[in-house]
Amino acid sequence: MKQKLKQLENPYIPKPYKILDFHRETFDTFTLTVNMKTSHEPGQFVQVSVPGFGEAPISICSDSKDFIELNIREVGNVTRALAKLRKGDKLLVRGPYGKGYPMQHIKGNNIIMIGGGCGVAPLKGAIGYIENHRADFNDVLLYLGYRSPDDIIFKREMERWKKEYHIKVTVDKNAHGKFCYDAKEGFITDALKASSFTNENKVVFICGPPIMMKGAIDILKQKGFHDDQIFISAERLMYCALGICCHCMIRGKFTCIDGPVFRYDEVKDFKND
Amino acid sequence: MRVLKQKKKRLFEFLGKLKQSYELIAPVSKDVVRFEKIDDTGDIYLEKNSYFPLKEYFFRKEEVLFKFNGNKIIVPAPEAPARVFFGIRKCDLNAISHQDMVFMNQVNDPYYSSMRKNSFLLGYHCNTAPSPFCFCGSLELVDYSDLMFYDRGDYLLVEIGSEKGKFLAGKFREFFVETNAAITQKEKIIPRADRLDKKDISHLYDHPDWKKGVDICLSCSACTALCPTCYCFEIHDNVGTKNPKEGERKRSWSSCQVQEFTKVAGEHVFRKEREERFKHRIYHQLDYFKQKNGINLCVGCGRCIEACPTRIDFVEIINEMK
Structure with missing residues (x-):
């Protein structure tokens, strides 16, 4: 018993969980449903590991106390190993970690979410939260950008989102000329520019590649948005997720404990740090 | 803080006695000055600070967090040899205090903590800056040792800095004598070690x-x-x-x-x-x-x-x- 207690206190030790579902989203992304029962904020992440391959931080893209969903893109050793797992397999998880979206503090607002590629994953967690607390929020506007129609993730959920929310989807290139989900060719920032909303009673979440986030922020500023209405997600190399290994440090802030979601005014002066 | 007195020749007798109960680690002069396990207290070298810091004894260069077999995890029992470190300079004592903040206060790192908890830190005050690159005087260093030794020529003043220090001084009381002497804040300043001009960058x-x-x-x-x-x-x-x-x-x-x-x-x-x-x-x-x-x-x-x-x-x- 004593030995077991010690193990619980050791912050580096993950625990095994079962995979309830494996769903392939695109040729290089998939969503795992894991039987981890935990309370968490949308935007928080967990450290997922496959022994022998290592650990990777993955954001939680669901809003449930009974399980977590993880949308994963195959870009590194760990994520490629995770792609080989299937329903019934086990994986190791510790967490959740970090600060997510401040859902409690932004009740009554209209929410704009701007996502690029797999940056849509943490936003899906926030959408899930809104679905579970629909009366607390006004209009929801989704701006989702992908490289091509083949890269669109969460196609199953998008059918539902289309009915409930204002949604605009763009693809950088539509090489096959394939029609898909009302996606327009162009960048998501173009769709944003063409929209007529103002900053009144609005809060914006942005998650995507740095260049897309920068472009989106510039347009929002032109539309009169203040820095403290915008929340962005940072991506950094991470090992400990406890705020001590320092790899994810941006200036004095730690992506793993002070973020990954930051209010824009907290981090706007940080360049490539 | 309570201060004791110790004759210079008693210091090495004290360290020799410590060695019988603990692993004694102190600076020696080899290719460079480095902290090593002491077999002969005559090898201890106190003229310069060590080239390598002490950190490897607590925050090790490599640490096995756990072993695994598939998804089965085996956590190694924490290794915690009872050690006395002697000859630690004020800068390095403060460095340990800062790492304690990270690995013991901010998180509870069981690997670091087990090494630290079983260690005694015996400091050695620099009467003069041991290297031209020193600038500890420009920073706000604090007292952070179990026992701190101040060299006063043919004797030493020993300041008790913690409960652990009190325990050690009590256990080996025959090597110390009571004194009314005190160590003033001014005497704790290391001369010619304040070359960093700006406090805020x-x-x-x-x-x-x-x-x-x-x-x-x-x-x-x-x-x-x-x-x-x-x-x-x-x-x-x-x-x-x-x-x-x-x-x-x-x-x-x-x-x-x-x-x-x-x-x-x-x-x-x-x-x-x-x-x-x-x-x-x-x-x-x-x-x-x-x-x-x-x-x-x-x-x-x-x-x-x-x-x-x-x-x-x-x-x-x-x-x-x-």
């Missing part, structure tokens, strides 16, 4: 002079390896060749001075330029850590300057900034 981030430290940097990361406070680490899995399911998850030191430090999957590097990495190191030491913990991480030992193959002296660079 937060407004200097965009200063062009940082480049001076960059053009000749080789990104060798000797500075971070020899720093007594640098605590960055990475975690990797190692597997055996016989059974790829069996292996261990290891933590090892890493350096913010190399590009890999911020390289994410997909090969993107956040701090790609040497200037960004150099500034990151100095700002973590003299600004960021203070924002979180109220005290500078840097303790002014000067090892990063002494060890630098191109002698980049960030103290001079900061001093010359207008």
Whole structure:
């Protein structure tokens, strides 16, 4: 018993969980449903590991106390190993970690979410939260950008989102000329520019590649948005997720404990740090 | 704090006696001055500070966090030899205090804590700065030892700094005599060790002079390896060749001075330029850590300057900034 207690206190030790579902989203992304029962904020992440391959931080893209969903893109050793797992397999998880979206503090607002590629994953967690607390929020506007129609993730959920929310989807290139989900060719920032909303009673979440986030922020500023209405997600190399290994440090802030979601005014002066 | 007196020749008898109950670790002069396990107390060398800091004894260069076989995890029993460290300078004692903040206060790191809890820290005051690169006097160092030895010629004054120190002084009371002497704050100041002029560098981030430290940097990361406070680490899995399911998850030191430090999957590097990495190191030491913990991480030992193959002296660079 004593030995077991010690193990619980050791912050580096993950625990095994079962995979309830494996769903392939695109040729290089998939969503795992894991039987981890935990309370968490949308935007928080967990450290997922496959022994022998290592650990990777993955954001939680669901809003449930009974399980977590993880949308994963195959870009590194760990994520490629995770792609080989299937329903019934086990994986190791510790967490959740970090600060997510401040859902409690932004009740009554209209929410704009701007996502690029797999940056849509943490936003899906926030959408899930809104679905579970629909009366607390006004209009929801989704701006989702992908490289091509083949890269669109969460196609199953998008059918539902289309009915409930204002949604605009763009693809950088539509090489096959394939029609898909009302996606327009162009960048998501173009769709944003063409929209007529103002900053009144609005809060914006942005998650995507740095260049897309920068472009989106510039347009929002032109539309009169203040820095403290915008929340962005940072991506950094991470090992400990406890705020001590320092790899994810941006200036004095730690992506793993002070973020990954930051209010824009907290981090706007940080360049490539 | 309570002060005891000890005759110089009794010091080595005391250390010899300690050695019978504990593993004694103190500086010796070999290829360089380094902390080592002492077999003969006559080998202890106190003229200079050690080239390598003590950190490896607590925050080890490599640490097995756990072994695994598939998804089964086996956590090693914490290793905790009872050790007495003697001859630790004030800078290094403060470096240990800063690492304690990280590994014992901010998180409960069982590997670090077990090594620390079973150790006694016996400090040795510098009557004069032991290296031309020292600048501990420019930083706000505190008393942080179990026993602190002040060399007063043919005798030593020994300040008891903790309950552990009290225990040790009590257990070996025959080596100490009572005294009315006190050690004043003024006497704790190390002369000629205050060469860093600026206390606050937060407004200097965009200063062009940082480049001076960059053009000749080789990104060798000797500075971070020899720093007594640098605590960055990475975690990797190692597997055996016989059974790829069996292996261990290891933590090892890493350096913010190399590009890999911020390289994410997909090969993107956040701090790609040497200037960004150099500034990151100095700002973590003299600004960021203070924002979180109220005290500078840097303790002014000067090892990063002494060890630098191109002698980049960030103290001079900061001093010359207008």
